[in-house]
Amino acid sequence: MAIYIQSISQISIQEPLCDNWFENPIYHSQRYVPSIEPNYKQYINPMSSRRMGKILKRAVTTSLNVLHERKDNEIDAIITATGLGCIENTEKFLYSMLENNETLLTPTYFIQSTHNTISSQIALELKCNNYNSTYVHRGISFESALFDAFLQFKLNKINNALVGAHDEMTKDMFTLYDKIGYWKEGDICVETLRKSETFGSFSGEVAVSSFLSNEKNEDSICSLAGMNILHKPTKEKLEETLKRLLEENNLTLSDIDAVIVGHSGDKENDEVYSKTKENLFKDIPFVWYKHLFGESFSMSGLGFYVGATCLKKNIIPKHLVLDSSKEIPNPKHILLYNHFQNSEHSFILLSKC
Numbered sequence: 001m002a003i004y005i006q007s008i009s010q011i012s013i014q015e016p017l018c019d020n021w022f023e024n025p026i027y028h029s030q031r032y033v034p035s036i037e038p039n040y041k042q043y044i045n046p047m048s049s050r051r052m053g054k055i056l057k058r059a060v061t062t063s064l065n066v067l068h069e070r071k072d073n074e075i076d077a078i079i080t081a082t083g084l085g086c087i088e089n090t091e092k093f094l095y096s097m098l099e100n101n102e103t104l105l106t107p108t109y110f111i112q113s114t115h116n117t118i119s120s121q122i123a124l125e126l127k128c129n130n131y132n133s134t135y136v137h138r139g140i141s142f143e144s145a146l147f148d149a150f151l152q153f154k155l156n157k158i159n160n161a162l163v164g165a166h167d168e169m170t171k172d173m174f175t176l177y178d179k180i181g182y183w184k185e186g187d188i189c190v191e192t193l194r195k196s197e198t199f200g201s202f203s204g205e206v207a208v209s210s211f212l213s214n215e216k217n218e219d220s221i222c223s224l225a226g227m228n229i230l231h232k233p234t235k236e237k238l239e240e241t242l243k244r245l246l247e248e249n250n251l252t253l254s255d256i257d258a259v260i261v262g263h264s265g266d267k268e269n270d271e272v273y274s275k276t277k278e279n280l281f282k283d284i285p286f287v288w289y290k291h292l293f294g295e296s297f298s299m300s301g302l303g304f305y306v307g308a309t310c311l312k313k314n315i316i317p318k319h320l321v322l323d324s325s326k327e328i329p330n331p332k333h334i335l336l337y338n339h340f341q342n343s344e345h346s347f348i349l350l351s352k353c
Contacts, residue, residue: 003153004213004220004353005308007066011035011058011207012293012302017065019309025292025319028202029187032174033294035205044125051108052121053089055082055168058207059118060125063162066211067126076158077131078123081145081165083138083297085115087173118166131158139340141165142208142301143229146348150227153214164209165301174203184265193265193291194322196274201264204294208301210308216353222311225249225333225349232343235279242280245347256284257331258316260307262338263288264295272342286322287334300338300346307334307350 013028014021016038035058040049043061052060059080067075093109111117116134123132131152135144142165149161177183184192184200193201212224226245230237246252259281261273277286289306290299310316316328336348 001153001156001214002216003150003224004216005222005224005350006211006213006217006220008208008210008221008305008308009062009065010302010305011038011062011205013204014292017062019313021292022309022313022317027190027292028294029189031178031183031188031202032169032171033202033204034169035207053086053112053168055086055088055166055207056112056118056121058168059164059166059209060122062207062209063122063164064125066162066209075126075128075130075160075162077133077149077152077161078119078126078128079131079145079149079161079163080116080119080122080134081141081163081298081301082115082118082134082136083141083167084173085136086113086117087168087170089113091170091172118164122162122164126162137344138297139300140229140338140344140346142298142304143227143338143344143346143348146224146304147227147229149212150224153212159215160211160213162209162211165206165298165304166208167206167296167298169203169205169296177203188265190291193263196263196265196267196270198265199267201266201269201290201295204290204296204299206293206296206298206301208298208305210304220353221308222353223351225351227348228346230345233345238276238345239280242347245349249349249351251333253281253284256333256335258285258287258310258321258328258334260287260289260303260334260336261322262290262300262303263322264290266295269339272339273337276337285324285328287316287320287328288322289320300336303336303338304348304350307336307348310334311350311352
């Protein structure tokens with residue numbers, strides 16, 4: 001069964017709810033960069049919006065945005081990924097406990113501090129009572145959510161799905177991660193992130209929603225041709241899995257136009273990609289996106305969005321190409337390769353419709 005990406009939307013540190021970053025990217029030099037917020041009044045009732053934290057507003061808005069042209073609002077599945085969940089509301093609840101000596105607490109912050117609140121809030125807005133699931137697996141959260149959808153399609157249990165990746169960053173959480181060397185010291189620039197000579201990256205926020213369907217139409221962006229997730233694979237296992245994935249789609253490695261990777265500027269993280277390129281992808285250009293969007297646990301959801309956008313626009317601009325200064329015209333097959341702490345690895349194959 002073929003799976004098609006019908007629409008996809010983002011709110012991030014680039015201009016939200018549009019693809020302007022594709023031609024006119026915003027480059028950031030700070031270590032902590034919050035998302036650029038859209039006008040939520042166009043999507044959410046102001047009374048409801050007042051009770052929502054930022055991550056919930058972003059999740060609901062991107063979800064409604066990908067569905068705005070859809071006449072039938074019946075969604076078979078809502079599947080959400082988040083690495084840290086609703087940090088802002090969790091902090092508000094904990095601060096409220098301290099300030100009020102654990103009495104007279106506002107229940108809203110507690111309710112909205114749970115990880116599956118995001119998926120539940122989307123379901124409430126869409127009045128959807130069907131399959132609803134949330135995946136919280138740190139840096140492999142998005143792949144886990146997407147793989148669930150992929151399997152549900154293959155088992156003929158669903159005809160469509162809303163799959164999202166949502167993570168936020170607060171100043172307190174940023175400071176906490178800074179203490180363990182998660183962020184780079186000093187100002188950030190593209191060349192600093194490209195060279196990978198030091199540890200750490202810079203912080204970004206993620207809100208990505210995609211609508212997948214088993215029906216191809218004139219609006220279909222590309223197809224989700226296949227995917228795999230591996231736990232601590234050997235070099236041989238990684239190669240074998242990739243070969244099988246390509247063979248299932250009647251492809252060879254030479255058919256892959258580009259590999260999108262989570263190169264972030266962190267020396268330890270990026271060395272894994274360098275070794276994999278040497279072993280598997282010697283002659284295939286690497287494409288990156290974290291120099292534009294920053295780092296977070298669900299950032300691979302934005303990699304998925306970047307890959308789909310490149311296939312939609314029929315070109316990979318040169319500012320996305322990691323190991324060259326040339327654009328890549330007419331891409332037909334893009335492979336997303338992600339790893340988290342060299343433990344969880346994943347392949348996602350996107351193909352032009």
